[in-house]
Amino acid sequence: MPNVSLRDLTETDRERLHVWRNSPDVAAYMYTDHEISRTEHDLWFDGLAGNPRRRYWMIELDGQPVGLANLADIDLRNRRCAWAYYLADPSVRGLGVGSYIEFWMIEHVFGTLGLNKLCCEVLAANRPVWQLHLTYGFEREALYRQHILKAGQYEDVIGLGLLARDWPALKPAMLARLRAKGFSVT
Numbered sequence: 278m279p280n281v282s283l284r285d286l287t288e289t290d291r292e293r294l295h296v297w298r299n300s301p302d303v304a305a306y307m308y309t310d311h312e313i314s315r316t317e318h319d320l321w322f323d324g325l326a327g328n329p330r331r332r333y334w335m336i337e338l339d340g341q342p343v344g345l346a347n348l349a350d351i352d353l354r355n356r357r358c359a360w361a362y363y364l365a366d367p368s369v370r371g372l373g374v375g376s377y378i379e380f381w382m383i384e385h386v387f388g389t390l391g392l393n394k395l396c397c398e399v400l401a402a403n404r405p406v407w408q409l410h411l412t413y414g415f416e417r418e419a420l421y422r423q424h425i426l427k428a429g430q431y432e433d434v435i436g437l438g439l440l441a442r443d444w445p446a447l448k449p450a451m452l453a454r455l456r457a458k459g460f461s462v463t
């Protein structure tokens with residue numbers, strides 16, 4: 278059974294995240310894919326602490342760091358936020374870890390944080406990922422045309438959203454899906 282957990286970032290993650298974010302296996306799916314300098318990375322990393330609009334977690338598989346998950350634009354006035362994640366090493370993709378994180382994040386945002394809406398944006402070309410969000414009950418809310426200029430090409434972006442009111446009806450099927458992938462979830 279895959280043992281997936283999320284923990285807060287620590288100083289020991291600084292270097293690892295710099296390497297991951299610059300790797301082609303991650304940068305390809307992000308909005309920016311220029312080589313991030315150590316100075317730029319340090320500015321970003323140092324800015325995470327004490328930013329109430331953002332939260333970051335290290336994703337671990339069997340105790341080993343494998344990826345990053347985050348909340349952004351946490352908006353307590355409108356009770357919504359956005360999220361994103363990646364698994365750095367392609368060899369740990371396709372094992373169900375992403376599905377588990379998706380479930381965990383939805384539960385965290387609606388349960389622990391008590392927010393009303395969870396949003397995300399995905400490059401339209403990254404079809405498996407926006408498809409994965411749809412499977413978990415997100416609805417496609419927007420097509421932002423030529424929204425991102427990446428490697429000299431304009432890329433479309435798909436905006437998705439999930440409402441807290443819809444989650445209870447969706448959750449049993451998602452739990453069943455995770456159990457079928459070998460996770461012990463309640």
Ligand SMILES: CC(C)(COP(=O)(O)OP(=O)(O)OC[C@H]1O[C@@H](n2cnc3c(N)ncnc32)[C@H](O)[C@@H]1OP(=O)(O)O)[C@@H](O)C(=O)NCCC(=O)NCCS
Binds near residue numbers: 361364370371
């Ligand atoms: C997105 C990501 C975290 C998903 O995690 P994962 O552990 O690979 O996902 P899972 O193994 O839980 O797969 C979930 C479903 O998506 C499908 N899927 C995942 N990646 C796929 C791919 N590249 N091509 C086709 N299907 C894919 C799986 O078949 C599975 O479908 P199923 O539930 O019907 O069996 C991971 O693929 C990743 O890090 N991708 C690169 C970064 C990225 O795109 N992040 C999102 C940016 S918004």
